Amino acid sequence: MTTQTSKRPHDRLPTEVTSFVGRRHEVAEAKRMLSHSRIVTFTGPGGVGKTRLALRIAADVRRAFPDGVWLVELAALDDPGMLCQTVAEALEIRNQSSRPCPDVLADHLRDRQALLVLDNCEHLLQECAVFVEKLARATADLRILATSRQALGVAGEQTLAVPAMSLPDMDGAVLPLETLTQFDAVRLFAERASAVVPGFAVTEANHETVERICRTLDGIPLALELAAVRLRALSLDQLLDRLDDRFRLLTAGSRAVLPRHRTLRALIDWSYSLCTEQERLLWARVSVFAGSLDLEAAEEVCSGDGIAREDVLNLVIGLVDKSILIPDEHGPAMRYRILDTIRQYGRERLEETGQEDALRRRHRDYYRGLAAEADRLLFGPDQVAWFTRLQHEHANLRTALEHCFGQGETRTGLEMATDLLYHWTTGYYLSEGRGWLEKGLAAETEPNPTRARALWCASWLAIIQTEIAAADDMLVEARAIGERLELAQVLAYAALFSGMIAMCREAPAEAIALYEEGVRRAHEIGDPVAEALARNRLTLARSVVGDSDAAIAEGERCVALCDAYGEQWHRAYALTALGVEHWRRGDDARAAELAEESLRFNRSLDDMLGAGLNIEVLCWIAAGRQQYERAGRLRGVLGRIWESLGTAMSSYAYLTPYREESEERARQGLGETGYRAAVRRGARITYEEGVAYALGEAPEEERAERPADASPLTPRETEIAQLVAQGMSNKEIAATLVIAQRTAEGHIEHILSKLGFSSRAQIAVWVRERDHAAGDPPRE
Numbered sequence: 001m002t003t004q005t006s007k008r009p010h011d012r013l014p015t016e017v018t019s020f021v022g023r024r025h026e027v028a029e030a031k032r033m034l035s036h037s038r039i040v041t042f043t044g045p046g047g048v049g050k051t052r053l054a055l056r057i058a059a060d061v062r063r064a065f066p067d068g069v070w071l072v073e074l075a076a077l078d079d080p081g082m083l084c085q086t087v088a089e090a091l092e093i094r095n096q097s098s099r100p101c102p103d104v105l106a107d108h109l110r111d112r113q114a115l116l117v118l119d120n121c122e123h124l125l126q127e128c129a130v131f132v133e134k135l136a137r138a139t140a141d142l143r144i145l146a147t148s149r150q151a152l153g154v155a156g157e158q159t160l161a162v163p164a165m166s167l168p169d170m171d172g173a174v175l176p177l178e179t180l181t182q183f184d185a186v187r188l189f190a191e192r193a194s195a196v197v198p199g200f201a202v203t204e205a206n207h208e209t210v211e212r213i214c215r216t217l218d219g220i221p222l223a224l225e226l227a228a229v230r231l232r233a234l235s236l237d238q239l240l241d242r243l244d245d246r247f248r249l250l251t252a253g254s255r256a257v258l259p260r261h262r263t264l265r266a267l268i269d270w271s272y273s274l275c276t277e278q279e280r281l282l283w284a285r286v287s288v289f290a291g292s293l294d295l296e297a298a299e300e301v302c303s304g305d306g307i308a309r310e311d312v313l314n315l316v317i318g319l320v321d322k323s324i325l326i327p328d329e330h331g332p333a334m335r336y337r338i339l340d341t342i343r344q345y346g347r348e349r350l351e352e353t354g355q356e357d358a359l360r361r362r363h364r365d366y367y368r369g370l371a372a373e374a375d376r377l378l379f380g381p382d383q384v385a386w387f388t389r390l391q392h393e394h395a396n397l398r399t400a401l402e403h404c405f406g407q408g409e410t411r412t413g414l415e416m417a418t419d420l421l422y423h424w425t426t427g428y429y430l431s432e433g434r435g436w437l438e439k440g441l442a443a444e445t446e447p448n449p450t451r452a453r454a455l456w457c458a459s460w461l462a463i464i465q466t467e468i469a470a471a472d473d474m475l476v477e478a479r480a481i482g483e484r485l486e487l488a489q490v491l492a493y494a495a496l497f498s499g500m501i502a503m504c505r506e507a508p509a510e511a512i513a514l515y516e517e518g519v520r521r522a523h524e525i526g527d528p529v530a531e532a533l534a535r536n537r538l539t540l541a542r543s544v545v546g547d548s549d550a551a552i553a554e555g556e557r558c559v560a561l562c563d564a565y566g567e568q569w570h571r572a573y574a575l576t577a578l579g580v581e582h583w584r585r586g587d588d589a590r591a592a593e594l595a596e597e598s599l600r601f602n603r604s605l606d607d608m609l610g611a612g613l614n615i616e617v618l619c620w621i622a623a624g625r626q627q628y629e630r631a632g633r634l635r636g637v638l639g640r641i642w643e644s645l646g647t648a649m650s651s652y653a654y655l656t657p658y659r660e661e662s663e664e665r666a667r668q669g670l671g672e673t674g675y676r677a678a679v680r681r682g683a684r685i686t687y688e689e690g691v692a693y694a695l696g697e698a699p700e701e702e703r704a705e706r707p708a709d710a711s712p713l714t715p716r717e718t719e720i721a722q723l724v725a726q727g728m729s730n731k732e733i734a735a736t737l738v739i740a741q742r743t744a745e746g747h748i749e750h751i752l753s754k755l756g757f758s759s760r761a762q763i764a765v766w767v768r769e770r771d772h773a774a775g776d777p778p779r780e
Contacts, residue, residue: 020056022184030057035735037158041146044162046341047222050147051119058117064737067112075120075340076291076395080127089428096430097646098465104646106138113141121148129154164219177207185219192228209236216243229323268345281306282315287346288363291395292335301362367400368416375419379529381566390423414440414454421457434461452481456493463500463651492521496534503654511541532561532570539577551581572598579617588621603691612641615694623662628669629678636682637690720747724760725767
């Protein structure tokens with residue numbers, strides 16, 4: 001039966017698509033380690049099941065981590081310098097400040113009870129060790145679970161060597177069927193075989209053959225799963241015969257001197273030999289992809305020289321059937337993942353063909369073209385689909401950029417990084433994008449159109465990060481190049497972003513003049529992207545100076561422009577700007593309507609900055625309507641959003657007075673203590689729950705004021721009180737919740753203090769009385 005992980009929004013764990021088999025000892029030991037140590041590393045060879053075990057542990061203990069359980073997959077990461085950025089992406093932290101990524105990450109996790117799973121650290125061992133040690137020192141309650149082929153070697157680390165799955169002792173005795181099927185390796189093989197051959201079971205007639213297959217494969221999970229797939233075409237006896245032929249090394253000499261990865265390598269060799277010649281060629285070629293790929297990419301990059309484009313689909317299907325490619329559904333288009341061990345094997349085969357350099361260039365060319373097409377189609381009805389596609393392709397886009405700069409093709413790399421401007425601004429990648437642009441600008445110094453365009457793109461990212469002086473310098477140079485070469489588009493964007501800088505410097509009159517110049521130049525050359533962006537900012541600038549009618553008119557022009565093209569992202573920001581002005585005019589109903597419409601779109605795009613601005617407006621409205629509890633909770637939600645972004649309202653800081661005014665109103669309405677409590681309640685929920693609350697989608701009881709008879713205990717304290725009522729000791733509570741014993745003791749002291757009790761027995765009576773009043777069944 002398929003097991004699913006929790007659907008709580010802050011549990012970032014993949015759904016288990018096959019059953020988890022065995023590992024009872026390892027599961028228990030891992031949980032024990034996590035309760036005593038903040039850093040636990042699973043070690044073992046490739047294919048032994050470290051990742052699967054880590055995901056099961058994370059799913060089992062997630063209730064012990066109210067601030068989230070997060071998986072960070074490192075297998076596709078080749079650049080050690082991107083380690084922190086990759087972790088930040090997994091935690092959905094969009095660092096739009098200029099602060100170092102490790103500092104932002106440490107601040108974000110400092111007081112959180114969270115579990116971070118770092119998967120496949122072996123190729124970044126030193127970098128992961130330094131990163132983990134720094135993060136552990138900067139936080140109090142963070143737990144880190146790593147998987148690696150060797151230990152990280154950091155202070156306080158506990159390691160668990162993950163063995164192959166259990167097998168009978170090699171004493172020559174034939175075990176009874178019931179006894180044999182209790183061993184994990186046999187159970188795993190049987191379950192995977194039954195998925196391939198419906199009705200398959202280990203019986204009296206075949207159990208000896210099954211045992212020999214499992215023993216020949218040394219109980220390695222990946223080997224067992226790959227072998228089980230072959231039962232589509234082979235009988236058990238045929239499978240065993242071919243395994244014996246291929247794995248003679250396993251029966252010659254001392255088993256102790258044979259590393260387990262040689263067994264896996266032999267199995268992959270055999271799996272490779274069962275593919276057709278064209279399937280082998282495709283296997284080798286898809287190894288140039290990072291993360292995952294779709295069918296279009298496979299057809300474009302991998303066809304030719306022995307593979308016809310029209311044959312790629314059937315070859316992909318063949319590799320899926322042989323468990324080389326793993327289907328991974330994302331929206332309307334299927335994507336395909338490849339296990340790192342399988343990918344590395346394919347790369348070795350690709351090197352043997354002498355085609356590696358050519359394939360890497362084709363990969364680079366494809367993603368260079370993808371970036372250019374996304375830029376060309378940015379302002380239109382397919383915009384969201386393109387944003388989503390680029391997010392799925394981020395690992396491949398990064399690989400293509402690395403190829404450009406690594407091979408000295410810096411102009412191509414700079415052009416590609418420039419085309420990806422909106423990918424950098426709408427996702428988790430702003431700092432990375434600015435890094436690529438600055439790398440290209442440092443290499444391509446000739447004052448040409450490519451450099452001028454990259455300068456204004458980089459300036460926008462600097463403005464978002466509030467690096468105003470750096471942005472100004474880049475715009476001065478971009479404008480000079482634009483004037484010298486008569487580049488109308490460059491001059492339009494230079495005016496637009498210079499207006500943003502003027503607003504940051506509290507010079508709205510100057511900003512309005514620059515925005516108007518940007519609108520005029522953009523309209524003249526037919527650039528709707530620049531025109532929409534300039535009109536959007538012009539709306540806010542006119543609002544700030546109190547020119548209300550002009551602000552409304554400008555915002556409506558921006559919405560009309562976006563509607564004409566079917567564009568949604570700039571439109572959502574225009575709605576936000578209009579919402580601000582309608583709020584200033586006292587039309588709360590219209591302001592809320594606009595902010596909520598914008599927020600629903602920003603949620604669909606996962607644009608946290610846009611959502612934060614929307615929730616700011618809704619918070620101001622709540623304070624003005626004397627809905628002080630709601631205003632306080634929304635302020636708590638916003639605190640987490642701005643913390644995740646690393647900056648409060650970014651280049652919209654000139655709206656801060658409105659924020660401060662609403663905050664003061666709510667504080668006066670609730671009193672200091674009540675206001676802080678409301679903010680804490682908002683800060684405790686997830687980002688997704690906060691957006692739902694802002695939109696009025698949360699259950700009514702969550703939106704209501706706290707009832708008078710509500711429990712004075714936090715959710716964690718309530719959980720611990722229930723365990724006390726069950727008669728558990730402090731040590732047992734700590735092990736159950738995967739926390740330190742001293743932490744459990746501290747919680748119990750707080751419970752006693754809050755309830756005015758002096759004994760654990762009083763806590764137990766209190767829990768039972770509340771359960772009885774609520775109609776809950778007695779706890780055992």
